[in-house]
Amino acid sequence: EPEVTQTPSHQVTQMGQEVILRCVPISNHLYFYWYRQILGQKVEFLVSFYNNEISEKSEIFDDQFSVERPDGSNFTLKIRSTKLEDSAMYFCASSEPGTSGMRGETQYFGPGTRLLVL
């Protein structure tokens, strides 16, 4: 069964460093997302991406964050200058285009990248 993959599974970085989190969405999906989950808290939406552009972003997704689809398979989240409060699990998700019902709507999540900023 197709699945979303993410690399690395864990990343430790120093405050102020840049990190790039990578995702390979399910191949026929056209909507891509990043979410984050601070330890012990709820999952929070960061950004959605469709047709090579951001379709929506949350207030968390400030100028330190950027997303890119550099080729036909990868989808990346870059944090330019990490802060301690960026420590979290980052999930990539993808869904099919606007087909109605479960098949079009369901977002399938990757296994996550656990980011620790020291």
Next chain:
Amino acid sequence: AQKITQTQPGMFVQEKEAVTLDCTYDTSDPSYGLFWYKQPSSGEMIFLIYQGSYDQQNATEGRYSLNFQKARKSANLVISASQLGDSAMYFCAMREGLMDSSYKLIFGSGTRLLVRP
């Protein structure tokens, strides 16, 4: 105001019994989707079940069913015949809006379920 409310931070259930995890939502959009995800201790988010706001019947997926009460704005997850492997965090989530370009999900705070042998 909370869009998705899960009032049970933790639940216990005996193996082989059924359990209901509560979820209420708040939206003024006529079109929305409701989802349940399972997050085991390993951390991944596993899709369990979906209910569309216009669906006439309650969704079922194997041992999972969704008790959708639209007037009460509730979408409770029912797990039948609980197994030890069902021990995990369970999140209710909602997509609201008339199929807008984002489809972002809004999550509740989760319920931790522990299945006792």
